[in-house]
Amino acid sequence: MLSVAVDVVIFTLRNNDLQVYLVRRYEEGYESLWSLPGGIIRADEPLEDAAMRQLREQTTVEDIYLQQLYTFGAPDRDTRRRVISVAYFALVSPDQLARECQDDQNSNRAWFNAYNLPPLAFDHAEMLDVALTRLRYKIEYSAAAFELMPEEFTLRELQDAYMIILNDHTLDKANFRKKIREAKIVESVSRYKRTGGRPAKLYRFRKDAQLESKARRFFP
């Protein structure tokens, strides 16, 4: 019979690296492959709740930025039986996973560099592709990037986050800062972070900030 599942692409930023959380599921046919955390939805469970449950059960993080991504329904995407999967994508800040979710590298769950993934089960490679495209897109016209930042951060760290996600390390410092300033999206906490040189001002995301900006249009 047909069933409906959710799969969750969980991104985080750690060690100057865009990372994705993967689990190893021991099931017939897909034995040694990594896959996205996910599972069959319950009879009376809303889709988003099911995705949130996967997050809680598999990573112990809670209250996370979570959004529906796309629904994958090819009849043969799971060779055993038909499973329609609604993919979600989630953004987790390093703060949020501080205690749990350490790098159990030899266990059945681990964080992987999003640009250097192992072979994945089912159509999960495609899901990741869609998720990465969407993530890049979102940080350009919304404040989604802040979901991946710690509570307090320097502007350099924020710029690094953008460059890592966009995979483009050529952003101009001065122009980046000007944009951030004009968007009125962060506010300074009056503290500093030590670096190799002059200490950097710490900022935090403004709770009352305008979250989305209408992108300049193709046509007028």
Next chain:
Amino acid sequence: MLSVAVDVVIFTLRNNDLQVYLVRRYEEGYESLWSLPGGIIRADEPLEDAAMRQLREQTTVEDIYLQQLYTFGAPDRDTRRRVISVAYFALVSPDQLARECQDDQNSNRAWFNAYNLPPLAFDHAEMLDVALTRLRYKIEYSAAAFELMPEEFTLRELQDAYMIILNDHTLDKANFRKKIREAKIVESVSRYKRTGGRPAKLYRFRKDAQLESKARRFFP
């Protein structure tokens, strides 16, 4: 038991009007309400095929711009049993529905003004909302609007299409034309259309045109 359906939001532009195709389904509990064309997917049918089948069966149009929109899965969205619905949205040009799909106003299928809809069954009003937002979004950074235009059109007609869809009738003629010219997205056929005044040049969409443009970004 749980089942999976597709529902299709079909847009067209006719009579200076953005229109949506609706059908009346006689089923218990939802008797006199209009709803989006849709239905349960077949056991081995890909989602997009199911959506395309709805298009063919209910409207007799074929080979249409069709895209997945969003998946709706609230447990009570259909009070009779659980149905997860994958919504698609489709764009049809007036050319494509010339013969069939006339305005059978008193029948069980008809075109409605997208800005003035009757009460809809299930969560179809929400689907339409999402679809309209997406449509507006898409025509701003892609050439999706051309899917709603006839084979040949004047620049004024194209501008009207944009203004109707965006619900913003203040676009500047000169600037709109400049943008279209610079995007190299249309080419002139050497014919004219009669109007109230000076005849208007007819254009058609360039098959080799760049279909998407990277929108100017929020952050650099």
Next chain:
DNA sequence: TCAAAAGTGTTCAGCTTACACCCATGA
């Protein structure tokens, strides 16, 4: 006092916006 990183100002090219103007047609 020097390297390293934070942080700022200025210029120039290109784009957007607004608006004025000319052109071709039919009545």
Next chain:
DNA sequence: TCATGGGTGTAAGCTGAACACTTTTGA
């Protein structure tokens, strides 16, 4: 010849890219 709608040019102001510069710290 005038109303109607098609079609174009241009000045003013804003935005983004590039780059040079100053500031503050630790070694």
